[in-house]
């Protein structure tokens with residue numbers, strides 16, 4: 001109970017601190033968010049946005065991506081890394097969306113994770129940001145910050161998602177993840193967390209943080 005109450009206080013502070021917290025991939029529809037999220041694996045959102053700026057002009061719908069040539073698409077997304085697997089996932093996912101889902105991006109976790117290259121994190125990003133559902137997307141920042149806060153213990157992102165469901169109020173799931181990501185990028189960085197400048201320091205358990213005192 002205490003953990004949940006503290007979590008609400010922390011999220012209130014983070015909400016004030018990061019009023020612009022949001023998904024930082026550029027997209028205009030669920031398809032673009034799905035593909036940008038696939039491209040963002042092991043890549044920065046900034047780099048993905050540079051690539052998708054041209055990509056989304058050339059390929060405008062699911063059918064365009066479904067009939068893309070593998071070699072051509074690989075070359076176009078190459079700057080995002082792991083381009084062979086990503087290109088295959090994009091083409092096969094779009095073919096499957098046409099064949100199984102009538103050309104529409106699925107709206108359920110079960111259907112989304114049936115697409116190649118789509119795991120729970122990607123699915124939760126789509127559900128939370130394209131379809132306005134409450135969803136917890138566990139990326140490297142959410143994992144690190146919530147470990148330090150004492151909200152989650154597991155190393156497995158799927159288990160962390162479950163742990164966080166028990167700590168973060170349901171109506172805040174999607175935004176809480178954005179706020180934790182922004183905080184992880186700005187203050188609670190992997191190597192040198194800025195605890196002395198952190199607005200939630202008084203409420204943080206600082207699990208795994210070496211203390212100087």
Ligand code: SF4
Pocket residue numbers: 145148149187188189193194195198199200201202204205206207209
């Ligand atoms: S107090 Fe330190 S460990 Fe806790 S959230 Fe802030 S920067 Fe991260």
